[in-house]
Amino acid sequence: MRKQLMAAVLIPLGLGLAGVASAQSSTPAFQNNASEAQRKAGNNQATAELFYMIQQLQSDVRRLQGRVEEQQHEIGRLQQQGRDRYVDLDQRILDLSKALAEQKSAPPAGSGSVAAGASGKPVAARDYRAPEPKEQQAYNEIIDLIRNKKDYDTAITRLYEFVDQYPEGDLTVNAYYWLGEVYLAKPQLEQAKQAFTIVATRYADHRKAADAVYKLGVTLDRLGEKEDARKRMQAVVDNYPDSGAAELARKFLGAS
Template sequence: MARRARELLLLVMLGASVPAVAGLFSDDEARARIQALAQENQKLREDLKALEERVGRLDAQLRAQGLIDLVQQVEGLKAELAKLRGQLEVNSHAVETLDKRSRDLYVDLDDRLRKLETGATPLAAPAAAAAGTPGAATDTGAESRAYEAAFNLFKIGNYQAAIAAFENFLKTYPASPLAANAQYWIGNSYSALRDYKTAIAAQQKLLSLYPNSAKVPDALLNMASAQTELGDRATARKTLEDLVARYPTSPAADIARKRLSSLK
């Protein structure tokens, strides 16, 4: 009897504990699922982060490719600019060379004309000197040396000093047969200094004071060059046409004809 009572009591106790055990297993399963979901979410977050990083890298690559294209275009423009700059330097050098050669030719021509005018000797002495007047030949030699000194300054490119020397020559020897030449080289010196307005004024003074000089055609040509440099192409054309009309057989007229064709 006592044994049966104990067995019944044990069965009651076991029955009472079954729901608790069942509840215990349900909680564990829930926690397991939560943990599984948490792990899955973590993996999703990692995958999402990896995907975002990949998208970021792809975006950066696309942007970089776009920049590379721009850089290539810029480099191409730089190369073209360098080529143009090089060509400009070549052209500028050619212009300077031609300009110098032109000045050298005029210098040489001036030398030859001056020697023809003076007989390749110091300027001819006046009648007083021929009669034996003391100091006359010396004065004539000083005149020739003064012009030569000013002309040498021009030839070496010292234009400011050449202008001063030629102006001093004109003050000292206003009636010299080389006065028109001196006035011409004053104007040419101003052109070389790119003072074109003053160059034009100097050559106009030559035309006014020495209208019959052999230097008039050259003075007109120099004026036209200065007018062109100032952007006054219409006046330059008129000056060149005047030169060709008045002095058609002069060397300056040949140059003027070529310039007129380029001004069309």
């Protein structure tokens, strides 16, 4: 009877201990599976973040390439615009030369006072169109760009636009003169020479003519055309003797 009782106690106890041992033996396998899942999840997250970073970099590269292409296009446009303006100014000089050649064979028209140009030949005085308020404002803004802001490239663009929009006015002559001044300051001497030539020949009776002839002489001197420079300076002295430009021309002639 005692043996039966002992067996009844020991058998369940043994089964319980076996269950505990079995549970303990299965715990490491579960933990290993959980760790592996976490590691894979971490790898997936890192891969996703790396992919996102690559996409961002590719997007940045495309955006930068787009900006470079836009800048290259803008540079090309500005270069072409500059060439077109240079050709346009050349054409204006050619047209002016033809007009002067025609004037040589025609009798002078009008009855106003007479001024001598850079060539020393009489030029009939004329009345220049007075500027409108909007025109005066546009001109003042250009002068501010030149004198105060020193933004010469923008000023050149605005000066060309000005002479196209407001032709044959009093301020138009000033605009041509300042175009020469800006080109002289950059310096782009050939363009400055052309701009001053327009004022000196086409607008020889204008108040800016004396200054234009003098600055034309300065430009020619910088270009190495010494003899032509002296001729222009002498023309200032002979044709505009009472002007401030004449005083400067005399100093130039005395020093050279």
